[in-house]
Amino acid sequence: MLTRKQLELLDFIRTRMAAEGVPPSFDEMKEALDLRSKSGIHRLITALEERGFIRRLAHRARAIEIVKLPEAMEAPGFKPRVIEGDKRPAPRAALPIETVHALELPVMGRIAAGVPIEAIQEVSHHVAVPGSMLQGNGQHYALEVKGDSMIEAGINDGDIVVIREQSTAENGDIVVALVEDQEATLKRFRRRGNMIALEAANPDYETRLLADHQVKVQGRLVGLIRSY
Numbered sequence: 395m396l397t398r399k400q401l402e403l404l405d406f407i408r409t410r411m412a413a414e415g416v417p418p419s420f421d422e423m424k425e426a427l428d429l430r431s432k433s434g435i436h437r438l439i440t441a442l443e444e445r446g447f448i449r450r451l452a453h454r455a456r457a458i459e460i461v462k463l464p465e466a467m468e469a470p471g472f473k474p475r476v477i478e479g480d481k482r483p484a485p486r487a488a489l490p491i492e493t494v495h496a497l498e499l500p501v502m503g504r505i506a507a508g509v510p511i512e513a514i515q516e517v518s519h520h521v522a523v524p525g526s527m528l529q530g531n532g533q534h535y536a537l538e539v540k541g542d543s544m545i546e547a548g549i550n551d552g553d554i555v556v557i558r559e560q561s562t563a564e565n566g567d568i569v570v571a572l573v574e575d576q577e578a579t580l581k582r583f584r585r586r587g588n589m590i591a592l593e594a595a596n597p598d599y600e601t602r603l604l605a606d607h608q609v610k611v612q613g614r615l616v617g618l619i620r621s622y
Contacts, residue, residue, distance in 0.1 A: 396445070396464055402427055403438045404447055408460055416522060417458040457522070499523050499556065505537035505570060507544040507551070507580045507594075523556055527617035533559040535613070537570065537580070544568070544580060547595035549618060555580065556617035561610070568615040574608050583611065 396404070406426050410418045418426070423435045439458070442448045449459045498520045521536050528534050539553045547568060549555065563569045563583040571592055572578050581592035581602070590609040592602040 396442075396447070399427060400438055400441055401464070403435070404442055404460070404463070407448070407458060408463070411460070497523055497525055497528065499534055499536045501536045501538060501554065503537065504540045505555065505578055505580045507539045507541040507549055521554055521619065523617065523619070527556055529558050529616050534616070535559060536619075539580065543594040543596045543599040544582075545596050547582070549580070549595070550620070554619040555615055556619065557613035558616045559613045561612070563611045563614055570612040570615075572610040572612050573602075573604065575610070578612065580615070 403423060406423065407417050410416075410422075420432045420435050423438075424430075424432050427435070427438075429435060439448070439450070443450060447460065447462055447464065449461050450457060501519050501521050523534070523536065534556060536554050536556050539549055539551060539555055542551050549568075557570055565584050567583045568580065569583045570578060571581055571583065571590075573592075579592065581594060584591040584593055585606075586603070588606050590604050590606055592604065592609070594601065
């Protein structure tokens with residue numbers, strides 16, 4: 395059995411996801427339920443998860459999935475304080491809210507931003523990506539970064555990179571490169587005659603210089619998602 399606050403939070407998450415396609419942030423939940431701190435929201439979220447009503451997904455920002463709804467939410471007389479289209483006046487400096495178009499992309503495992511790891515083959519989970527991050531009509535996928543060789547390009551260990559699938563690259567592009575059909579790595583691409591240079595963005599790592607036939611471009615970096 396859920397408490398009134400738990401029911402209100404679940405209903406708020408449900409209506410927000412139905413309206414915008416993404417769950418609300420913890421700050422929005424705190425304001426909607428009129429709580430003083432986000433710790434109260436953490437407790438409510440944990441309680442809902444422990445009771446099997448929601449599921450939090452790893453490696454995704456604001457990743458909450460509703461698994462089921464309690465019968466109480468359909469019962470006569472249940473009128474949660476939090477409803478879609480809250481009529482409270484917005485702050486004077488508030489900007490209009492625009493609906494964000496988001497798509498689910500497959501996360502194809504981990505990509506090395508350091509020493510190359512085995513080639514990526516299988517989907518590990520999915521991640522919601524703003525449609526504005528995707529380029530053209532090409533196929534896109536996501537990878538979790540492992541290592542710190544691209545930190546000076548703003549790519550940290552644990553980040554999710556969004557990749558546009560393509561087999562060519564321009565000098566300076568950050569690409570997913572398949573080395574000798576066995577190792578996948580995230581590096582900056584440079585062509586030097588018949589050779590390919592895979593450059594790190596960290597002085598602790600050396601540039602790898604490989605023959606043209608040893609490197610296959612698997613995609614180009616078009617976006618990055620970071621969880622805090």
